[in-house]
Amino acid sequence: MLDLDDIQHFLLTRTPALAARYEFLSFPAVDRGRAWLKGILERVGTARAVGGSLLDARWVSVAFTWNGLKTLGVDQPSLATFPPEFQQGMAPRAAVLGLTGKNAPEHWVGDLASPDLHAIVILFARDVPERERCKTEHQRHVTESGVRVLSSLDLEAIPPLEYAHEHFGYRDRLSQPAVEGAGAEPTPGSGPPIKPGEFFLGYPDEMGLVPPPPQPEVLSRNGSFLAYFRMQEHVGVFRDFLAQQGKTPEEQELVAAKLMGRWRSGAPLVLAPEREDPALGADMQRNNDFDYAKMDPHGYACPVGSHVRRMNPRDTGENMQRRKMIRRGGTYGPHLPDDAPEDGHERGIAAFVGCASLVRQFEFTMNVWANDPDFMSLGNERDPIIGTHDGSYDMTIPRRPIRKKIQGLPAFTTVRGGAYFFLPGIRALKFLADGPSASARTTAAASARTS
Amino acid sequence: MTVADWSKPAAKAIPKEGYFELAQGRFGPVFPRTPACYGFTVIAKVKPGKEQVVREYGATIEKAVAADPGVLAPLKLHYLRWVLFDVGSGLHFMYQGIFDTDFDKYLEDAIALFNATGLTTVFMNLEGWPEDWRTNLQAVIKFFRDHQRPSFLEYGEYPYVSATDIKKALRLKAAFGAVLDEMQ
Numbered sequence A: 001m002l003d004l005d006d007i008q009h010f011l012l013t014r015t016p017a018l019a020a021r022y023e024f025l026s027f028p029a030v031d032r033g034r035a036w037l038k039g040i041l042e043r044v045g046t047a048r049a050v051g052g053s054l055l056d057a058r059w060v061s062v063a064f065t066w067n068g069l070k071t072l073g074v075d076q077p078s079l080a081t082f083p084p085e086f087q088q089g090m091a092p093r094a095a096v097l098g099l100t101g102k103n104a105p106e107h108w109v110g111d112l113a114s115p116d117l118h119a120i121v122i123l124f125a126r127d128v129p130e131r132e133r134c135k136t137e138h139q140r141h142v143t144e145s146g147v148r149v150l151s152s153l154d155l156e157a158i159p160p161l162e163y164a165h166e167h168f169g170y171r172d173r174l175s176q177p178a179v180e181g182a183g184a185e186p187t188p189g190s191g192p193p194i195k196p197g198e199f200f201l202g203y204p205d206e207m208g209l210v211p212p213p214p215q216p217e218v219l220s221r222n223g224s225f226l227a228y229f230r231m232q233e234h235v236g237v238f239r240d241f242l243a244q245q246g247k248t249p250e251e252q253e254l255v256a257a258k259l260m261g262r263w264r265s266g267a268p269l270v271l272a273p274e275r276e277d278p279a280l281g282a283d284m285q286r287n288n289d290f291d292y293a294k295m296d297p298h299g300y301a302c303p304v305g306s307h308v309r310r311m312n313p314r315d316t317g318e319n320m321q322r323r324k325m326i327r328r329g330g331t332y333g334p335h336l337p338d339d340a341p342e343d344g345h346e347r348g349i350a351a352f353v354g355c356a357s358l359v360r361q362f363e364f365t366m367n368v369w370a371n372d373p374d375f376m377s378l379g380n381e382r383d384p385i386i387g388t389h390d391g392s393y394d395m396t397i398p399r400r401p402i403r404k405k406i407q408g409l410p411a412f413t414t415v416r417g418g419a420y421f422f423l424p425g426i427r428a429l430k431f432l433a434d435g436p437s438a439s440a441r442t443t444a445a446a447s448a449r450t451s
Numbered sequence B: 001m002t003v004a005d006w007s008k009p010a011a012k013a014i015p016k017e018g019y020f021e022l023a024q025g026r027f028g029p030v031f032p033r034t035p036a037c038y039g040f041t042v043i044a045k046v047k048p049g050k051e052q053v054v055r056e057y058g059a060t061i062e063k064a065v066a067a068d069p070g071v072l073a074p075l076k077l078h079y080l081r082w083v084l085f086d087v088g089s090g091l092h093f094m095y096q097g098i099f100d101t102d103f104d105k106y107l108e109d110a111i112a113l114f115n116a117t118g119l120t121t122v123f124m125n126l127e128g129w130p131e132d133w134r135t136n137l138q139a140v141i142k143f144f145r146d147h148q149r150p151s152f153l154e155y156g157e158y159p160y161v162s163a164t165d166i167k168k169a170l171r172l173k174a175a176f177g178a179v180l181d182e183m184q
Ligand code: HEM
Pocket: A166, A168, A170, A171, A172, A173, A174, A175, A176, A229, A231, A232, A233, A260, A262, A307, A308, A309, A311, A312, A325, A327, A348, A349, A353, A362, A365, A366, A385, A386, A413
């Protein structure tokens, strides 16, 4: 059974937050880091507490880089049991993720590629005033404990607020793996629930076994890995591109849908190949109820290279239960109204992918599904939304009698930063706050008493 | 993907490291596609007394493929060659595959398939195979990478052609043949 009293709520509960703030922290010394963590620990919500009361106004999560664990005093032998990709961090693995050119770490902002990045505190708030209140409170705590804020990012949902969507205008938060034992039933078409070990350490995974956890177990159990991405969305470029590709608004919407695999309402192309269907897009009982191999093998409805078909090839992919990820995050930067010209402000999504294995789940997705030009034998294509683009890749839109090929897709997004974090359980946070050596002494003393 | 002329036979000499330019894959350097497609040659020593057990896997795989011809399809193979040899340093097993995907990219899928078809269990008879292979994917990947022996020459009579393309051409030929038969 999932230990809901220990697992941080972050990956298990979606909160009704309309604002957020991420702060990226550095600990100048071990005692300062521990002091900061001690002070914030009480505010970190467990999956049970948050799941049970949606009346809260703010939700706090805390995660650490490998350098952060080291700075907090985790010993070298334990640190060495964490997966190599987590030890390295995201920036040194940028090439594996396909983050070259404008997406490369040398252009990143916010000091995210720095070895001084030790922790992130993620604050979700019901609204902007609550976010501002928490921000001030946290500022005080940061000053008192003597830790350093390397950078921060404010996020707000963009209008219309009635449904979650991102700056290009597509409805988001439609597909999410259901974790076995966490309560929620998968929506129709989403496949069976996924074993908890795919997301939380210390549980059986889809192999039916518990992989050897990083040490000590008090630190790793109930934890997850997070890949963080700050991805700028070039809304002006995107709109210009649609205008170039389609003469009428209807044609433009069709091109937009072909890039994503869903219409902006969320309606999947497989179920709505010809035209937009907002009722379908909003209907969680129907909007995931499709596959590709049987319903659209050649991609006449949903192109093989579209974002959602790449990110979840469903019945056309192998070993799919082992490639699932839990997505979290939100939009940052000002909304660009439909009729407004590009204003030069940075806007985008700042998102987390939660999983048990960064290399098997997140890195695979980026390396193969997003950025392998020959994925599904497409030859010279990358994910049109999140792939690394420099104008040299194409996008094939299969249709009868002959397919349409868009040549030289521009970059609609740019990665502005990223990092790998470990999101520990509550007991592990206490272990880190008390100091691993203190806990080791307590455990040793306890076992001395019992023996 | 390299667009190459399939009608022009090609050979490629490969540097000692096994690649021309260092490209980092998820598990280490990526080995390149050559005129003979992607390849993978794993050589490991057989544990003493296990020759017969290893040999018997030949028949096991034959049966598995006969029962389900699509069982190995996800590996995108052209050919598999399994060889047992002893040139004076004990019995060794060579597993050589020629296929159309970069093995590094789909390693976990391949291992999942090895597990599902019982292929993994042949590796248990090899020295260096991790005891905790069921749960320790990282160790299995390390075994394959440690025992991979890159070629220093590869040749293709019809270079860079994928199995899919070959099958397409053969299907076309068959269909065309049938049409010609109809016209007789
Ligand atoms: C600016 C960047 C991005 C945009 C605009 C975007 C947009 C979307 C939208 C609109 C959907 C459909 C809604 C849904 O199924 O929930 C979606 C689905 C998805 N996206 Fe993204 N996304 C972005 C980045 C990413 C990244 C970085 C990843 C992971 C590495 C990712 C992975 C996925 C996955 C797994 C799905 C679900 C596919 C399915 O199950 O059918 N996305 N995305």
